[in-house]
Amino acid sequence: MTLTQEAPAHPKQGKPAHHQASLIVQGEDRTGIVAAVASVLGGHGANIVSLDQYSDNPQGGAFFQRTVFGLDNLQAALPEIEHDLDTRLVRDYGLTYTLRDLSVPKRVAIFASKSDHCLLDLLWRHRRGQLPVTVAMVISNHPDTAEEVRSFGIPFFHVPSMGPDKSAAEAEHLRLLKDNVDFVVLARYMQILSGDFVENVGVPIINIHHSFLPAFIGAGPYAKAKERGVKLVGATAHYVTENLDEGPIIEQDVVRVTHADTAADLMRRGADVERSVLSRAVLWHAEDRVIRDGNHTIVFA
Structure with a gap:
């Protein structure tokens, strides 16, 4: 097998989303999920930039939500935000979530x-x-x-x-x-x-x-x-x-x-x-x- 590597340069990257993160939430639909997400983020001074949600059945069906929020000093705040999301979303609602800093492609x-x-x-x-x-x-x-x-x-x-x-x-x-x-x-x-x-x-x-x-x-x-x-x-x-x-x-x-x-x-x-x-x-x-x-x-x- 031959393996050829061309020397990398430094390509331009996409415009970074400074101080913004994405939060993906999914699980069984229940009353209060959107409010719980907003409460956690608002409690940390985050500003919700966009929020999309979908439920295939509001009476206990599958729930999906994508939220993009902005916050100064985002990277420093992420561990505390994750701790609160674990409490409110995972423990209280049985949901799963992923949280990602959008400035890191x-x-x-x-x-x-x-x-x-x-x-x-x-x-x-x-x-x-x-x-x-x-x-x-x-x-x-x-x-x-x-x-x-x-x-x-x-x-x-x-x-x-x-x-x-x-x-x-x-x-x-x-x-x-x-x-x-x-x-x-x-x-x-x-x-x-x-x-x-x-x-x-x-x-x-x-x-x-x-x-x-x-x-x-x-x-x-x-x-x-x-x-x-x-x-x-x-x-x-x-x-x-x-x-x-x-x-x-x-x-x-x-x-x-x-x-x-x-x-x-x-x-x-x-x-x-x-x-x-x-x-x-x-x-x-x-x-x-x-x-x-x-x-x-x-x-x-």
Whole structure:
């Protein structure tokens, strides 16, 4: 196995959310949850910037809430806020929560193959400050995109993955990712990840699928779509699970096509949809706007 690392530079990061934090709360719906959250935050002098909530059944159903709040000296105050949230939300209401300082961008690794449209779109958006993440590395089973990735100042690793046995490649992937990333994005990475890898990587994985799932699985999806005379092509961004292309869906979109469009036209238009769907999914995940609930998602976009 060959391993090539391009020297990292210092890419521009997304604009930091100074003194702001996100609070994600979920559990069984009960009277008083929103008031309890506001009471804890208000007690620490925090200002609620935005609040979104959803309940699938107000009579004891599942409750989800995303709150963004601002507070001077946020980092110093977070331990005390967590202590009070443990008391009010966990002990009194039986809820779970996550609290994160939004000024610290999530670290992402991007996996790619020869197709570069999703990869380069993410890197361009990141350089423009449109994605509040730190791109820790790009990993590819082909060296084709090394020079273009280098131009963005991002570390590039070539890890070949050939044949039915992917264990050596996946072991190298895990070594590179360990303690270095908060999530992984498959930007048209044309390899199937094993169940062992998904279980051991320890962070969420987002994939972009070249169809409005489920449809036209396997190779040559746009040629198959042309043969069937489709009137829509689309893309689906979803979390990866051990079951191929069956993970919780984050975002989907479609574009209309006609009988006059060639397979190449469908591929071009499909690539546009893939880029936009994947970038939205990555943005929403980076901003803690996606809450997983079994095989479903609640997206406060």
